[in-house]
Amino acid sequence: YVKNTKEILEKASKERYAIGAFNFNNMEFLQAILEAAEEEKAPVIVATSEGAIKYIGKGDIETGAKLAVEMVRTYAEKLSVPVALHLDHGRDFKVIMAAIKAGYSSVMIDASHLPFEENLRETKRIVEIAHAVGISVEAELGKLKGIEDNVVEKESVLVDPEEAKVFVKETEVDFLAPAIGTSHGAFKFKGEAQLDFERLKKVKEYTQIPLVLHGASMVPQDIVKLANEYGAELSGAKGVPEDMLKKAIELGINKINTDTDLRITFVAYLRKVLSEDKSQIDPRKIFKPVFEQVKEIVKERIRIFGSSGKA
Numbered sequence: 094y095v096k097n098t099k100e101i102l103e104k105a106s107k108e109r110y111a112i113g114a115f116n117f118n119n120m121e122f123l124q125a126i127l128e129a130a131e132e133e134k135a136p137v138i139v140a141t142s143e144g145a146i147k148y149i150g151k152g153d154i155e156t157g158a159k160l161a162v163e164m165v166r167t168y169a170e171k172l173s174v175p176v177a178l179h180l181d182h183g184r185d186f187k188v189i190m191a192a193i194k195a196g197y198s199s200v201m202i203d204a205s206h207l208p209f210e211e212n213l214r215e216t217k218r219i220v221e222i223a224h225a226v227g228i229s230v231e232a233e234l235g236k237l238k239g240i241e242d243n244v245v246e247k248e249s250v251l252v253d254p255e256e257a258k259v260f261v262k263e264t265e266v267d268f269l270a271p272a273i274g275t276s277h278g279a280f281k282f283k284g285e286a287q288l289d290f291e292r293l294k295k296v297k298e299y300t301q302i303p304l305v306l307h308g309a310s311m312v313p314q315d316i317v318k319l320a321n322e323y324g325a326e327l328s329g330a331k332g333v334p335e336d337m338l339k340k341a342i343e344l345g346i347n348k349i350n351t352d353t354d355l356r357i358t359f360v361a362y363l364r365k366v367l368s369e370d371k372s373q374i375d376p377r378k379i380f381k382p383v384f385e386q387v388k389e390i391v392k393e394r395i396r397i398f399g400s401s402g403k404a
């Protein structure tokens with residue numbers, strides 16, 4: 094169990110590969126992600142958003158954070174690969190404190206919806222507290238398009254590399270998520286997929302710290318098609334193409350947030366299993382083949398990110 098996420102990201106940054114940061118909301122997704130990392134001999138980051146912590150704790154933040162840490166630590170001590178637990182999109186101070194107290198390896202303070210100076214101040218405050226207890230901090234500059242938790246970002250505001258330089262220097266944040274055109278969910282990009290690689294290059298040059306890509310799911314069309322064949326309505330779903338992910342990694346992305354690809358795989362195969370085995374009522378028999386597929390998609394992502402065999 095990695096005590097602070099910066100450890101594994103600094104190595105990835107030096108060697109120009111990326112580590113997957115896969116979101117989980119329950120035991121089965123966590124199992125699939127950790128099995129995939131073990132089979133790929135890859136360091137891995139597992140992440141819970143604030144919504145995931147509330148879901149795991151049935152509304153009680155302390156319970157959710159504690160249970161997440163216990164589950165991850167218990168599984169991780171049996172594995173040969175490094176596992177870090179990260180708070181994704183921390184916005185509520187109470188939730189960030191609960192994660193730190195429970196023993197998370199890193200926390201994200203997401204104040205990117207605030208003006209620059211306020212984002213800087215908020216981030217600085219969390220960095221001081223987190224660093225005092227030896228854990229790493231992620232922050233975000235610029236805004237993703239699409240729905241971010243309860244904030245609907247109509248227009249994405251891309252990162253300003255000059256601001257990034259000042260921001261990292263002033264806050265001493267350990268890794269940064271620069272907005273370069275991605276958005277959360279299964280419907281990315283208005284038209285053609287495009288990322289602002291020029292900005293990314295400058296942010297890496299100016300900050301020299303590990304960088305994070307949010308909204309990085311690829312939304313595989315074959316799995317979307319399968320889901321739709323079994324009754325889902327996901328037409329028009331679109332993700333980040335593989336060549337763009339690889340280019341982003343070459344230019345300095347070292348942590349890649351992936352949630353939607355696991356969700357689509359889960360939904361497609363759950364629908365398939367339920368429609369093919371109509372008398373099955375044992376959840377273990379329903380979930381086993383479904384999460385086998387979730388594990389496979391995580392392994393595929395780990396291979397694309399270049400972290401296979403890096404444990």
Ligand SMILES: O=C(COP(=O)(O)O)N(O)CCCOP(=O)(O)O
Pocket residue numbers: 116142143144145181182242276277278279306307308309310311350351352353354
């Ligand atoms: O960047 C990503 C995932 O991007 P993706 O949608 O492209 O997988 N994330 O930070 C995941 C955010 C999940 O938040 P919530 O649990 O509130 O739905």
Ligand SMILES: [Zn+2]
Pocket residue numbers: 182277307308350
């Ligand atoms: Zn995100």
